[in-house]
Amino acid sequence: MKYLDEFSNPDLARRLLDQIHAATTRSWAMMEVCGGQTHSIIRHGIDQLLPEGLEMIHGPGCPVCVTPLEIIDKALAIAALDNVIFCSFGDMLRVPGSSQDLFMIKSGGGDVRVVYSPLDALDIARQNPGKEVVFFGIGFETTAPANAMTVYQAKRLGIKNFSMLVSHVLVPPAIAAIMESPTCRVQGFLAAGHVCSVMGTAQYPPLAEKYRVPIVVTGFEPLDILEGIRRTVIQLEEGRHELENAYPRAVPAQGNVPAMAMLQDVFEVTDRTWRGIGMIPASGWKLSGRYAGLDAEQRFDVADIHTTESSICRSGEVLQGLIKPHECAAFGKECTPRKPLGATMVSAEGACAAYYAYRRLDLMEA
Amino acid sequence: MTESTERPGKIDLQGWVCPVPLRDTPSIVMGHGGGGAMSAELIEHLFLPAYGAAATADLGDSAVLSVGGSTLAFSTDSFVVKPMFFPGGSIGDLAVNGTVNDLAMSGATPLFLSTAYILQEGTDLEELVRIAQRVGAAALAAGVRLVTGDTKVVDHGSGDGVYINTAGIGVIAEGVNINAYRAQVGDAVLISGDVGVHGVAVMSCREGLEFGTAVESDTAPLHELVAAMIATGTDLHVLRDPTRGGVSASLNEIARASGVGIELVEQDIPVPETVRDACGMLGLDPLQVANEGKLVAIVPGEAADVVLQAMQAHPLGRSACRIGTCVPDHAGMVVARTGMGGTRVVDLPIGEQLPRIC
Numbered sequence: 001m002k003y004l005d006e007f008s009n010p011d012l013a014r015r016l017l018d019q020i021h022a023a024t025t026r027s028w029a030m031m032e033v034c035g036g037q038t039h040s041i042i043r044h045g046i047d048q049l050l051p052e053g054l055e056m057i058h059g060p061g062c063p064v065c066v067t068p069l070e071i072i073d074k075a076l077a078i079a080a081l082d083n084v085i086f087c088s089f090g091d092m093l094r095v096p097g098s099s100q101d102l103f104m105i106k107s108g109g110g111d112v113r114v115v116y117s118p119l120d121a122l123d124i125a126r127q128n129p130g131k132e133v134v135f136f137g138i139g140f141e142t143t144a145p146a147n148a149m150t151v152y153q154a155k156r157l158g159i160k161n162f163s164m165l166v167s168h169v170l171v172p173p174a175i176a177a178i179m180e181s182p183t184c185r186v187q188g189f190l191a192a193g194h195v196c197s198v199m200g201t202a203q204y205p206p207l208a209e210k211y212r213v214p215i216v217v218t219g220f221e222p223l224d225i226l227e228g229i230r231r232t233v234i235q236l237e238e239g240r241h242e243l244e245n246a247y248p249r250a251v252p253a254q255g256n257v258p259a260m261a262m263l264q265d266v267f268e269v270t271d272r273t274w275r276g277i278g279m280i281p282a283s284g285w286k287l288s289g290r291y292a293g294l295d296a297e298q299r300f301d302v303a304d305i306h307t308t309e310s311s312i313c314r315s316g317e318v319l320q321g322l323i324k325p326h327e328c329a330a331f332g333k334e335c336t337p338r339k340p341l342g343a344t345m346v347s348a349e350g351a352c353a354a355y356y357a358y359r360r361l362d363l364m365e366a
Numbered sequence: 367m368t369e370s371t372e373r374p375g376k377i378d379l380q381g382w383v384c385p386v387p388l389r390d391t392p393s394i395v396m397g398h399g400g401g402g403a404m405s406a407e408l409i410e411h412l413f414l415p416a417y418g419a420a421a422t423a424d425l426g427d428s429a430v431l432s433v434g435g436s437t438l439a440f441s442t443d444s445f446v447v448k449p450m451f452f453p454g455g456s457i458g459d460l461a462v463n464g465t466v467n468d469l470a471m472s473g474a475t476p477l478f479l480s481t482a483y484i485l486q487e488g489t490d491l492e493e494l495v496r497i498a499q500r501v502g503a504a505a506l507a508a509g510v511r512l513v514t515g516d517t518k519v520v521d522h523g524s525g526d527g528v529y530i531n532t533a534g535i536g537v538i539a540e541g542v543n544i545n546a547y548r549a550q551v552g553d554a555v556l557i558s559g560d561v562g563v564h565g566v567a568v569m570s571c572r573e574g575l576e577f578g579t580a581v582e583s584d585t586a587p588l589h590e591l592v593a594a595m596i597a598t599g600t601d602l603h604v605l606r607d608p609t610r611g612g613v614s615a616s617l618n619e620i621a622r623a624s625g626v627g628i629e630l631v632e633q634d635i636p637v638p639e640t641v642r643d644a645c646g647m648l649g650l651d652p653l654q655v656a657n658e659g660k661l662v663a664i665v666p667g668e669a670a671d672v673v674l675q676a677m678q679a680h681p682l683g684r685s686a687c688r689i690g691t692c693v694p695d696h697a698g699m700v701v702a703r704t705g706m707g708g709t710r711v712v713d714l715p716i717g718e719q720l721p722r723i724c
Contacts, residue, residue, distance in 0.1 A: 044708055045704050048708045359710070
């Protein structure tokens with residue numbers, strides 16, 4: 001795989017850091033939207049190397065973290081059924097629902113399987129015609145095309161024993177919701193590069209204009225992130241608020257046109273609750289009417305499951321950038337990756353988990 | 367390896383720290399077998415209290431025992447790998463090399479192995495023959511004798527093909543004292559070669575993933591490499607084979623047992639491109655991925671070069687190198703200096719490694 005070394009080059013990183021230091025004349029707060037970027041920033045210690053006063057606020061872009069508790073409880077209920085093979089991406093297995101997680105369902109005899117692609121779940125459905133096979137279709141615009149393709153193929157091939165539990169979320173409405181919040185401190189955004197690989201960049205100039213914030217489409221390797229930060233700082237210092245693409249090797253302005261056509265066919269926009277944040281209007285996708293027969297929420301009797309979030313966890317404030325993970329009283333005490341109270345501690349991409357894994361030392365010394 | 371003086375009186379489920387639901391409904395989940403924090407807690411909170419005074423060791427990878435005038439190493443390990451054949455090895459190779467290596471990490475010369483099979487009804491005899499042949503060949507190659515064994519069959523659906531347990535005995539030469547409690551400030555941290563290879567080989571095979579180039583397991587018996595290191599006359603402080611939980615789990619265990627901090631230089635850790643690619647794709651940390659033919663060594667700083675030369679002269683240590691140092695700060699923790707110039711904590715894995723969603 002190309003680019004891993006090239007985009008982690010320490011000498012080039014030093015040069016970008018020097019430029020960021022030279023360009024920064026006052027305090028700024030910017031948000032990296034995607035959990036993968038948060039992971040990379042903390043994993044490489046990038047935030048420790050930035051100018052004092054240049055603050056990275058960790059955004060709500062970890063799909064595992066923001067999947068609502070209610071959907072997880074529905075997943076657990078479906079996965080526990082006798083005749084079901086429940087397929088999921090790996091890191092959803094440890095996400096706590098109200099009283100259990102998917103590991104516990106598996107341990108109790110439920111057939112829960114980790115797959116790397118939703119199409120693998122379709123193969124499992126073909127191989128097990130006597131079972132109901134359900135895929136847990138979560139994520140941002142990034143994972144949506146593969147999920148859409150799977151639903152499309154299931155319908156085309158007439159695979160009757162397959163369905164999908166869908167809880168997709170969308171980035172642009174989340175950016176708008178963050179900017180509308182009265183306590184918002186965000187002055188610029190590093191937009192999630194891989195979301196833009198799928199959707200293109202057309203949705204962002206109106207947001208930059210309306211909220212007067214620079215938005216820089218940014219990748220995930222250390223140099224990508226430093227370049228995104230550098231460009232955002234320069235815009236802030238110059239008083240500009242434009243869309244820039246700092247990740248052109250993966251993001252064409254028009255996005256992935258065939259993928260978008262399929263997304264439009266398979267999904268339709270819906271209101272969606274984000275764990276820790278609340279309901280954001282028109283911020284998610286559900287299966288469109290044409291594919292309603294493949295909707296696991298309709299196929300299984302889970303409509304009556306309604307759940308509320310834990311009260312002491314402040315992951316909502318973390319997700320909104322109002323506090324840093326370690327400013328929550330439960331951080332590292334009642335709440336650890338082994339015993340997560342909130343979603344941000346569950347996935348490796350979650351801001352709390354990233355702080356816990358990579359930054360505990362500094363926090364201890366502080 | 368050492369005797370513990372204090373034992374909790376009863377099983378302490380209140381003190382149990384696991385993913386949130388486990389405290390209320392205690393049952394075994396996959397993570398308890400992952401070689402990370404959950405495995406350690408199972409030993410500490412369940413097995414040791416339950417065994418009470420009968421347990422004379424901390425149930426580590428191998429026990430060091432005085433019998434007559436000799437010092438023996440004794441170890442056991444069970445093998446449940448899927449698939450049973452993978453690039454570069456098989457469950458049969460692992461069953462022999464895994465126990466041989468557990469003995470070797472005490473500085474022992476492995477002598478005798480037992481083999482016990484738990485077979486699922488319906489297991490193909492041809493497959494069993496192939497596995498048994500690999501066990502025989504690996505034992506011959508390692509120079510150990512297979513001296514006793516057992517076979518049990520479970521109902522179809524109660525097992526999953528072939529499980530193998532091996533136990534082994536080896537003898538430790540006089541003057542050799544290698545254990546996890548001996549790391550000291552100033553010691554060098556060495557590794558015998560590329561990390562993460564076995565885990566990626568098995569994952570690529572299990573999940574049907576391809577990462578450009580084929581990756582073969584590094585499974586190998588390490589006792590001769592250890593013998594070459596001992597022959598330098600150096601007082602080797604700690605040896606570990608970083609299997610489940612990877613280099614990260616081994617170094618965290620050493621840091622905690624010895625009460626020292628360990629500082630790694632991330633750029634010095636040999637991670638082959640294929641492993642890095644696979645881990646990048648799956649969202650895993652190469653330092654948490656399993657190895658089956660590598661060792662980490664903690665040796666006095668001034669002896670690091672001599673030991674490294676001896677390692678590099680052996681075929682299994684050709685790319686051995688120094689990756690870090692034992693330090694007085696952050697005792698019990700492992701910290702890596704990143705290529706960017708920042709630092710990060712290298713944590714003990716929790717349970718199973720979970721591929722990230724994106």
